[in-house]
Amino acid sequence: MGLVSSPQQQTCRTNMSVANRSAGRNIHIYDAKDPDVVLGGLILTNGVTNANFYSMVEIFCIFDSSYFLRDEDGITIQRDDYPLHPGKYFILTNATAKNKYPGSITISNEPWLARTVSAASGTRAASFRDAVRQRDRRCVITGKEALRAEHGIWRGFEVAHIFPLAYEQHWTDSDYSRWITIPATRGGAINSVQNGMLLRDDIHTLFDGYDISVNPDDNYKVVCFGPDGEGIAGKHLDQRFLEDPCRPVDQLLRWHFRQAVFANMRGAGEPIFEYDFPPGSDVMGEITSGPKAAEWMEFELFSRLSAR
Incomplete structure (x- = not known):
């Protein structure tokens, strides 16, 4: 077949x-x-x-x-x-x-942007992180509250860029900044609070891998493209999040949803990248011998450079 x-x-x-x-x-x-x-x-x-x-x-x-x-x-x-x-x-x-x-x-041959887990650091990312944390204070997909947020403890939660920081040049070339109405404190429009969501750390991994997405054109329904072990598939983002004037813009959620469809439904689907490299691993060797080596390497490189 x-x-x-x-x-x-x-x-x-x-x-x-x-x-x-x-x-x-x-x-x-x-x-x-x-x-x-x-x-x-x-x-x-x-x-x-x-x-x-x-x-x-x-x-x-x-x-x-x-x-x-x-x-x-x-x-x-x-x-x-x-x-x-x-x-x-x-x-x-x-x-x-x-x-x-x-x-x-x-x-369709619309490009799919290869992506692994994005754990950016640096002053630009820190400003973005703090803005998203203060807005959400919970995983916006599962609803789990960051109960120790008032004490500055966010263990188990991570801030995700909806459009990845590593592809800032693509963002600029496509003029996605036109969708942003709340400027970032630092780092340009791609680091606006409107391009971020606070997620549980495991949900962040699935979101970055396009295994989970949100469809803004179906009442912000959560769509799982793999087995749903959390019982979240088919649920909708809650009204507290949607009524916040600083929430992510629909255009970026729609972009992520399209990417998830391309990754999971088009043809045989796109490759899934390894990201768990124990100490002593030959990271460069694993990347260069894996799928889409050039794109994977580019993402890893720019994920680190763009966070500065």
Whole structure:
């Protein structure tokens, strides 16, 4: 059975020890005109509706005509709020306005930015960290309170950049600063409180790895792209957070959600990077022998330089 890979994936499948995002998928997506090739898939978790599924497909598939989805029993799936069920789904395109033949499906080549855990340090990051801590005082995804925050103890909690600091040049080139209305105390717009969230440390790891995201276009629903051991999939960010005028802007949450869909649903999925290097490990060797070595090295390098 064939499997479509994004252009970024086609040269990074040599390290057999690399974790595979597509492992465990129970949703598989096909072009009805070529049902032997898998276009992508999903590990289904709580809260994903039929309408959500349509919107995710539209992130990594480009259509030149209208389309609809059918399951393996031939039943057309409606864009509704009924829960999505595991199984095979086939995309059928309607005839285009120019001719009577079905339209085409193209897999998006929108870039996916490789990312590992971002634990930035330095004066720019410290200012950003303090602003986010004082605003949130809890993990905004799980709701767990930082009970010792008033004593300056934040153990178990970390501040996450929604858009990673390591890609500041990409941020600048794309003019993402236009979304920021609250300037940062230090370090430019990318370090605005509107680009950060306080998360439990384990949730931060999953967020940076695109295993968890928030969909601002579905009432800020938490979406898990892997098994949900915390019971948070399908929940929504609470109103205290959403009513705060300093909360993250929707455009950045939407950017992260799109990246999570690309990472987990497009083709075979993007590689998962190792980040746990015990003392004595050959870090450089592990990176250079792993997937997307150049991108991984670039991220690690700029994560350290950009924090100064």
